Amino acid sequence: MATLELKQITKRFDDTDVIKGIDLEVNDREFVVFVGPSGCGKSTLMRMIAGLESATSGDILINGERINEVGPAHRGLAMVFQSYALYPHMTVEDNMGFSMRLAKVPKEQRRQKVLEAAKILQLEPLLDRKPKALSGGQRQRVAIGRAIVRNPSIFLFDEPLSNLDAALRVQMRIELARLHEELDATMIYVTHDQIEAMTMADKIVVLHDGVVEQMGSPMELYHHPRNRFVAGFIGSPKMNFLDVSLEEAGPEGVRIRLPSGRDCTVPVDGSELAVDSPLELGIRPEHLQLDDQGPLSGEIQVLERLGGQTSLYVQMGELVVTIMADGDVAHRVHDMVRFGFDPMRAHLFNSEGTALPSLHQHPLAGLTRRDHRQAAEGSNQ
Amino acid sequence: MNKTRASGRTVGGLRTLSLQAPAVTLLLLWMLIPLGLTIWFSFQRYNLLMPGMTGFAGLENYQYLFSDPALWSAMGTTLLLVGWVLAITVVGGTLLAVLFQQDFAGRGIARVLAISPFFVMPTVSALVWKNMMMHPSNGVFSWVAETFGFQAVDWFSSLPLTSIIIIVAWQWLPFALLILLTAMQSLDEDQVEAARMDGAGPVAIFFFITLPHLKRAISVVIMIEMIFLLTIFAEIFVTTSGGPGLATTNLAYLIYIRALLDFDVGTASAGGVIAIILANIVAIFLVRMVAKNLED
Numbered sequence: 001m002a003t004l005e006l007k008q009i010t011k012r013f014d015d016t017d018v019i020k021g022i023d024l025e026v027n028d029r030e031f032v033v034f035v036g037p038s039g040c041g042k043s044t045l046m047r048m049i050a051g052l053e054s055a056t057s058g059d060i061l062i063n064g065e066r067i068n069e070v071g072p073a074h075r076g077l078a079m080v081f082q083s084y085a086l087y088p089h090m091t092v093e094d095n096m097g098f099s100m101r102l103a104k105v106p107k108e109q110r111r112q113k114v115l116e117a118a119k120i121l122q123l124e125p126l127l128d129r130k131p132k133a134l135s136g137g138q139r140q141r142v143a144i145g146r147a148i149v150r151n152p153s154i155f156l157f158d159e160p161l162s163n164l165d166a167a168l169r170v171q172m173r174i175e176l177a178r179l180h181e182e183l184d185a186t187m188i189y190v191t192h193d194q195i196e197a198m199t200m201a202d203k204i205v206v207l208h209d210g211v212v213e214q215m216g217s218p219m220e221l222y223h224h225p226r227n228r229f230v231a232g233f234i235g236s237p238k239m240n241f242l243d244v245s246l247e248e249a250g251p252e253g254v255r256i257r258l259p260s261g262r263d264c265t266v267p268v269d270g271s272e273l274a275v276d277s278p279l280e281l282g283i284r285p286e287h288l289q290l291d292d293q294g295p296l297s298g299e300i301q302v303l304e305r306l307g308g309q310t311s312l313y314v315q316m317g318e319l320v321v322t323i324m325a326d327g328d329v330a331h332r333v334h335d336m337v338r339f340g341f342d343p344m345r346a347h348l349f350n351s352e353g354t355a356l357p358s359l360h361q362h363p364l365a366g367l368t369r370r371d372h373r374q375a376a377e378g379s380n381q
Numbered sequence: 382m383n384k385t386r387a388s389g390r391t392v393g394g395l396r397t398l399s400l401q402a403p404a405v406t407l408l409l410l411w412m413l414i415p416l417g418l419t420i421w422f423s424f425q426r427y428n429l430l431m432p433g434m435t436g437f438a439g440l441e442n443y444q445y446l447f448s449d450p451a452l453w454s455a456m457g458t459t460l461l462l463v464g465w466v467l468a469i470t471v472v473g474g475t476l477l478a479v480l481f482q483q484d485f486a487g488r489g490i491a492r493v494l495a496i497s498p499f500f501v502m503p504t505v506s507a508l509v510w511k512n513m514m515m516h517p518s519n520g521v522f523s524w525v526a527e528t529f530g531f532q533a534v535d536w537f538s539s540l541p542l543t544s545i546i547i548i549v550a551w552q553w554l555p556f557a558l559l560i561l562l563t564a565m566q567s568l569d570e571d572q573v574e575a576a577r578m579d580g581a582g583p584v585a586i587f588f589f590i591t592l593p594h595l596k597r598a599i600s601v602v603i604m605i606e607m608i609f610l611l612t613i614f615a616e617i618f619v620t621t622s623g624g625p626g627l628a629t630t631n632l633a634y635l636i637y638i639r640a641l642l643d644f645d646v647g648t649a650s651a652g653g654v655i656a657i658i659l660a661n662i663v664a665i666f667l668v669r670m671v672a673k674n675l676e677d
Contacts, residue, residue: 052574073580085571089593099579
């Protein structure tokens with residue numbers, strides 16, 4: 001049982017505000033991912049939770065108790081570092097048992113706990129090795145093992161997979177998700193990789209310039225981004241943004257004029273819009289369809305065939321639009337293509353970059369990874 | 382002739398050997414001629430005060446030397462001097478390196494100041510210590526002692542070897558500090574933080590993280606300092622001239638006494654041979670230790 005709460009947390013280094021007032025609640029056994037571009041303050045935020053950095057103002061509460069002044073070792077947290085931070089002169093066993101050695105736990109008991117953790121992580125054959133003799137993935141597992149033996153109430157992961165190669169990263173991602181279920185612990189995870197965020201999180205916190213841009217389930221962020229930044233950050237390849245002009249706005253939808261001159265009605269609430277205010281249309285590459293009758297057109301500049309899918313980079317005036325199309329499209333570079341989209345899938349952003357609220361809630365928007373789990377458990381019975 | 386390394390490259394071969402030969406030959410001669418001459422003289426009756434008495438002496442020089450209590454006293458002095466200076470510089474250097482790694486105002490200047498004694502030449506520093514620090518009436522130490530109402534210490538007559546050790550340690554502490562400070566900077570900050578998360582306080586971090594990290598650098602410091610400390614001469618020559626009695630005569634100084642004060646080249650050469658053997662014994666242990674450290 002562990003909950004974490006942040007209240008108006010700020011952090012200032014000399015003259016720079018790195019964290020500008022963050023409120024956050026992490027529920028028991030939740031897997032929360034902090035995601036954002038480099039320099040957004042996500043690592044600083046995690047280090048403040050860990051106690052390695054002090055908060056300039058605001059409260060940090062674990063299980064309802066304020067722990068701002070509690071040292072890092074006494075917060076009941078364990079952290080896995082990006083560089084693994086294994087102690088190079090100690091064996092795997094000593095690395096994992098170091099915290100217990102400092103706490104003067106008897107040797108037998110220490111060995112017992114290390115073996116337990118090693119079993120979960122399949123590290124038993126490696127216990128006598130030094131970190132130097134391990135591969136990247138194994139080192140990562142040792143670092144996680146070191147966290148497990150401390151039996152923390154909350155696990156903190158600081159970009160743990162970014163030093164691994166692509167194949168291993170996928171494997172470790174699955175392993176971490178499995179671990180979360182097995183340990184049933186609260187976990188906080190920092191990454192700049194939105195795929196990691198999307199696949200593992202119960203709740204994603206998108207950070208930008210020291211503020212929370214949006215907080216919610218992965219599907220909520222994908223289908224209902226609150227602003228242009230979140231829309232561009234979540235989803236890969238990146239969302240396309242087109243400048244469009246407003247024709248008619250109302251609570252039942254907004255009629256816009258596309259760059260090609262055609263009109264289109266997007267089902268969002270436009271009652272707050274002023275006349276003539278500039279708008280931006282956002283459509284994800286996977287929601288653009290090649291269509292000979294489509295309202296948009298352009299010349300293919302680059303074609304990337306991935307087998308199952310093909311990415312088309314289409315020059316449309318000044319703008320390059322990305323389209324994710326079927327793997328079997330027959331087009332070639334410099335072909336002219338027409339394409340369109342389902343207005344339900346489009347997002348509209350006002351001049352401040354805020355999304356106009358959608359009239360239809362996406363059916364999956366409330367789904368979390370936990371729901372997957374419960375459904376799976378239910379079907380097994 | 383050709384050997385294959387693990388990397389697949391071949392080494393040796395006639396061509397590479399012929400290219401290496403001039404340099405290797407030169408270095409070999411450079412080493413062998415003085416060594417050969419020393420050994421040759423050590424078996425000769427060769428005293429500049431007695432020009433008539435020359436010729437092969439057999440082991441007489443060695444017999445004379447080994448029966449001379451000065452040799453054993455000099456060996457003891459040498460080992461004491463090396464041991465104490467090593468202990469002071471390594472322990473002090475490690476602690477100072479940890480201190481100078483902390484962030485404080487004026488750290489850059491403090492570092493330069495702490496390292497500067499290394500750039501003072503031994504004769505000068507010995508003179509400064511002799512006449513300005515440890516002088517029984519004009520020295521800073523005696524002034525401090527008298528200010529607090531203590532008896533001033535006549536350093537070079539009552540604590541001669543201690544004084545030499547202090548001077549030499551003062552000179553070599555910056556060297557240890559320099560090497561260890563550089564090593565400190567490569568300590569992974571994440572490791573320290575991981576240890577903090579694991580519940581390690583400053584002392585535990587020092588013993589479990591910092592010290593193991595510095596192990597290799599410390600062995601390098603010990604090896605290099607040992608080579609130079611075995612041959613300390615200028616500091617002794619300037620301050621105590623090996624005295625009082627033989628209290629501060631180390632092996633290097635003893636050889637100097639035999640060769641240039643007694644003009645007995647034969648015995649001095651025999652002393653030289655013994656010094657070479659002693660240095661080699663020490664070196665074998667050291668090289669083994671360092672090599673083992675560098676391996677893992």
